Amino acid sequence: MTRLRMPVLQSDLNIMKVSIIVIGDELLLGQVVDTNSGDIARIISSANWQVSHVVTIGDNGEAIRKAVKTALEVSDLVITTGGLGPTKDDITKQVLMEFFGGELRFDDTVLENVKEVCRKRNIEPNELTRQQAMVPSSCEVIQNRVGTAPIMWFEKDGKVLVSLPGVPFEMNEMMRTEVFPRLLRRFGDDVNIEHRFLLIFNVIESEIAARLSCFEESLPPFIHLAYLPMQGYVTLRLDGWHADREFLNGVMDSKRKDIEREFGTNVIWNENRPLAEIALMLLRRNGLTVSTAESCSGGNVAHALTLIPGCSDCFAGGVISYSNEIKKNVLGVSEDSLELYGAVSLPVAEQMVEGVTKRVCHTECGISTTGIAGPGGATATKPVGTVCIAVKTPRRTLVDCYRFPGSRQRIIDRTTNVALIKLIRELKKLEREKKG
Amino acid sequence: MTRLRMPVLQSDLNIMKVSIIVIGDELLLGQVVDTNSGDIARIISSANWQVSHVVTIGDNGEAIRKAVKTALEVSDLVITTGGLGPTKDDITKQVLMEFFGGELRFDDTVLENVKEVCRKRNIEPNELTRQQAMVPSSCEVIQNRVGTAPIMWFEKDGKVLVSLPGVPFEMNEMMRTEVFPRLLRRFGDDVNIEHRFLLIFNVIESEIAARLSCFEESLPPFIHLAYLPMQGYVTLRLDGWHADREFLNGVMDSKRKDIEREFGTNVIWNENRPLAEIALMLLRRNGLTVSTAESCSGGNVAHALTLIPGCSDCFAGGVISYSNEIKKNVLGVSEDSLELYGAVSLPVAEQMVEGVTKRVCHTECGISTTGIAGPGGATATKPVGTVCIAVKTPRRTLVDCYRFPGSRQRIIDRTTNVALIKLIRELKKLEREKKG
Numbered sequence: 001m002t003r004l005r006m007p008v009l010q011s012d013l014n015i016m017k018v019s020i021i022v023i024g025d026e027l028l029l030g031q032v033v034d035t036n037s038g039d040i041a042r043i044i045s046s047a048n049w050q051v052s053h054v055v056t057i058g059d060n061g062e063a064i065r066k067a068v069k070t071a072l073e074v075s076d077l078v079i080t081t082g083g084l085g086p087t088k089d090d091i092t093k094q095v096l097m098e099f100f101g102g103e104l105r106f107d108d109t110v111l112e113n114v115k116e117v118c119r120k121r122n123i124e125p126n127e128l129t130r131q132q133a134m135v136p137s138s139c140e141v142i143q144n145r146v147g148t149a150p151i152m153w154f155e156k157d158g159k160v161l162v163s164l165p166g167v168p169f170e171m172n173e174m175m176r177t178e179v180f181p182r183l184l185r186r187f188g189d190d191v192n193i194e195h196r197f198l199l200i201f202n203v204i205e206s207e208i209a210a211r212l213s214c215f216e217e218s219l220p221p222f223i224h225l226a227y228l229p230m231q232g233y234v235t236l237r238l239d240g241w242h243a244d245r246e247f248l249n250g251v252m253d254s255k256r257k258d259i260e261r262e263f264g265t266n267v268i269w270n271e272n273r274p275l276a277e278i279a280l281m282l283l284r285r286n287g288l289t290v291s292t293a294e295s296c297s298g299g300n301v302a303h304a305l306t307l308i309p310g311c312s313d314c315f316a317g318g319v320i321s322y323s324n325e326i327k328k329n330v331l332g333v334s335e336d337s338l339e340l341y342g343a344v345s346l347p348v349a350e351q352m353v354e355g356v357t358k359r360v361c362h363t364e365c366g367i368s369t370t371g372i373a374g375p376g377g378a379t380a381t382k383p384v385g386t387v388c389i390a391v392k393t394p395r396r397t398l399v400d401c402y403r404f405p406g407s408r409q410r411i412i413d414r415t416t417n418v419a420l421i422k423l424i425r426e427l428k429k430l431e432r433e434k435k436g
Numbered sequence: 437m438t439r440l441r442m443p444v445l446q447s448d449l450n451i452m453k454v455s456i457i458v459i460g461d462e463l464l465l466g467q468v469v470d471t472n473s474g475d476i477a478r479i480i481s482s483a484n485w486q487v488s489h490v491v492t493i494g495d496n497g498e499a500i501r502k503a504v505k506t507a508l509e510v511s512d513l514v515i516t517t518g519g520l521g522p523t524k525d526d527i528t529k530q531v532l533m534e535f536f537g538g539e540l541r542f543d544d545t546v547l548e549n550v551k552e553v554c555r556k557r558n559i560e561p562n563e564l565t566r567q568q569a570m571v572p573s574s575c576e577v578i579q580n581r582v583g584t585a586p587i588m589w590f591e592k593d594g595k596v597l598v599s600l601p602g603v604p605f606e607m608n609e610m611m612r613t614e615v616f617p618r619l620l621r622r623f624g625d626d627v628n629i630e631h632r633f634l635l636i637f638n639v640i641e642s643e644i645a646a647r648l649s650c651f652e653e654s655l656p657p658f659i660h661l662a663y664l665p666m667q668g669y670v671t672l673r674l675d676g677w678h679a680d681r682e683f684l685n686g687v688m689d690s691k692r693k694d695i696e697r698e699f700g701t702n703v704i705w706n707e708n709r710p711l712a713e714i715a716l717m718l719l720r721r722n723g724l725t726v727s728t729a730e731s732c733s734g735g736n737v738a739h740a741l742t743l744i745p746g747c748s749d750c751f752a753g754g755v756i757s758y759s760n761e762i763k764k765n766v767l768g769v770s771e772d773s774l775e776l777y778g779a780v781s782l783p784v785a786e787q788m789v790e791g792v793t794k795r796v797c798h799t800e801c802g803i804s805t806t807g808i809a810g811p812g813g814a815t816a817t818k819p820v821g822t823v824c825i826a827v828k829t830p831r832r833t834l835v836d837c838y839r840f841p842g843s844r845q846r847i848i849d850r851t852t853n854v855a856l857i858k859l860i861r862e863l864k865k866l867e868r869e870k871k872g
Binding site for chain 1: 461462463464465466467468469470471473474475476477478479481486487488489490491492493494495499503506521557559562563564565582584603605608609631640641642643645646662663664665671673675708728730733734735736737738739741742743745746747748751752753754755756757758759761762765766796797798809810811812813841842843844845846848
């Protein structure tokens with residue numbers, strides 16, 4: 001029952017509680033995945049607040065009423081997203097007035113803002129967008145610079161409710177730049193919460209847990225260990241909370257070191273960063289460039305790399321060699337190897353990485369993938385999930401064959417992660433050898 | 437207040453209510469995005485049940501207790517994910533026994549299953565994985581073929597609670613193949629729910645709403661229209677529910693036709709499918725192949741295409757030409773154009789698509805993207821978000837320049853969607869011209 005320590009202690013320390021209410025029928029139908037609640041949690045994670053629950057409900061008055069009532073009972077701060085917008089009825093505004101009083105009134109500054117946003121988007125405001133300027137008299141309006149739905153800040157009995165639009169980029173932009181800074185000014189900081197992360201490769205969750213059981217027993221009551229299995233690796237997270245930040249940081253760093261010692265070279269990294277960002281950072285600090293030749297991962301390795309700002313320093317580009325013709329003509333894979341071993345084979349993966357780095361992109365490092373992502377394409381000797389990955393660095397070219405379980409999407413994600421992990425490990429070895 | 441019609445009517449019709457409880461500290465920290473609740477909603481969407489709310493909570497007993505209590509009060513079926521697994525304490529099992537009675541007992545068949553799963557994964561079961569064979573005596577166990585945490589089915593007073601593991605692929609696989617079929621047998625079908633979709637391009641949400649206001653007024657009380665803004669397009673969804681399925685289908689189809697007439701060629705498609713799947717279907721039925729030359733989208737167009745099973749019929753491959761050298765050497769973009777117009781320009785986009793289709797991949801169709809995804813790389817005349825997209829079909833090569841707002845990720849997603857939409861529109865025109 002040791003896992004109960006964290007919440008018990010946190011309530012002792014009077015940590016501010018946050019509830020998030022996500023409104024939208026489309027979420028309950030599974031048509032759209034809710035990213036808003038996670039984004040809000042990430043944005044406020046630098047403050048010493050705890051998200052105690054997230055509720056997703058449809059666009060209907062009764063559900064919103066119930067959710068707001070519960071949230072105001074258990075939390076100090078309630079953040080809602082969605083249930084606004086030009087094509088929604090004003091159910092959300094009506095329900096919020098039941099709790100915070102006031103009446104709908106026309107707000108000139110909101111209309112001005114709506115007109116300005118429309119002007120930037122090169123569209124004519126119509127009657128529906130004008131309706132958005134009707135806001136409850138009981139709220140303070142925060143102008144939405146990137147959309148037409150105004151942000152509403154309500155306050156009563158020391159509790160705050162902020163209503164944000166549901167469109168993810170509007171919510172994100174305004175939460176980050178306007179709402180969170182105001183919330184920080186409104187609610188002070190008492191207790192410090194710190195997190196430490198370790199990404200572990202090639203050891204499964206239950207083995208990690210077995211090897212860390214004594215370590216876990218020895219943790220002080222203000223530190224908690226969590227396991228997050230990812231595609232191809234496990235993230236370990238240490239959560240700590242204490243009034244003395246300096247003391248806390250010291251203990252957390254030392255505990256992270258204990259885990260690093262236990263798992264040695266199976267530790268991929270000791271921060272919580274995307275694998276692509278870690279790989280690019282290592283490339284940059286060693287003055288190296290990389291290119292990709294992807295068959296079964298279909299561009300996803302390149303996509304992961306190019307999501308990271310500034311990647312063009314180190315990432316030159318690549319080839320998606322879905323057909324054998326491209327493998328031969330562009331990458332220079334030999335006809336013989338394709339016939340003798342098949343497209344999904346170690347020699348072809350190796351020739352792909354040689355081809356993309358030497359013939360096409362002229363980079364020192366490279367990644368290649370060739371495999372069967374399914375559901376079709378399997379043969380007697382090569383079932384769905386068979387994937388060959390080659391990684392080239394100035395050290396050597398490493399080629400391995402895997403058998404990944406699961407769906408097409410899962411095999412593509414796993415291939416992408418394992419390829420990046422292999423590159424990271426090779427680059428770390430290279431650094432160590434340079435130093436040694 | 438017309439939006440209130442749907443829930444009111446649904447409760448009149450005694451539609452079965454479903455609550456989903458998602459358990460995991462990592463979700464409240466925003467470290468992992470919850471895809472389980474959306475997946476469950478999609479899987480059960482073929483039944484006439486309504487997901488009335490989704491709650492996300494941490495791994496702690498008090499939160500689980502509260503959430504289960506509320507869910508059992510308001511819903512007929514409660515599905516929980518997470519809060520199990522070898523490294524969690526058995527808090528979830530303990531809390532469920534408070535509601536459904538029983539005591540923990542050792543289950544031989546679960547241990548056999550755990551051993552079998554470990555064997556397939558080539559790992560040794562340890563003491564922690566063995567603990568998973570301790571299950572409440574009050575539940576029926578459904579063996580988890582793809583993981584070690586057993587699935588538990590509880591039933592009391594006509595209500596069912598199913599506890600599923602939190603790992604997305606395990607949850608998905610078992611929900612789809614075992615749990616949902618059992619639930620369908622357990623709960624009958626009375627009322628039919630139908631959905632219709634339309635993907636609309638180049639008309640913003642508020643204009644769509646203004647043009648559909650009379651249409652919305654004329655909808656019968658059992659049909660409801662919802663607006664879902666996506667990156668680069670808007671999805672319209674009609675929800676209908678009625679005891680007579682044939683009648684309902686007739687009315688829904690006719691209402692969808694009304695919207696199609698209103699928006700004409702701005703309708704991208706009249707089903708809810710990924711854009712890449714629509715593009716591949718049109719290519720296939722016209723015997724065409726496609727390749728990609730991506731700069732700013734960095735492989736994401738190819739990734740979207742290769743996520744669709746069977747894409748290799750029509751997708752040959754492509755080039756990620758992040759550096760100018762690759763644009764020149766591989767795609768044959770002229771040095772002069774790069775110097776005169778810059779890499780982000782209409783001539784370069786056009787030469788990229790010509791190069792990838794004629795020199796590299798030998799396909800009839802092609803997509804190219806070149807732009808500034810930011811946050812760096814902007815110039816005085818080309819701000820962040822400037823993107824040139826070329827689409828080639830046997831009809832013609834179409835090249836356009838856009839200015840997309842938002843973050844790097846958003847610009848990449850928008851570029852990907854707009855490129856696919858342009859290809860879909862050109863292929864539809866091609867089909868019409870062939871027929872005409």
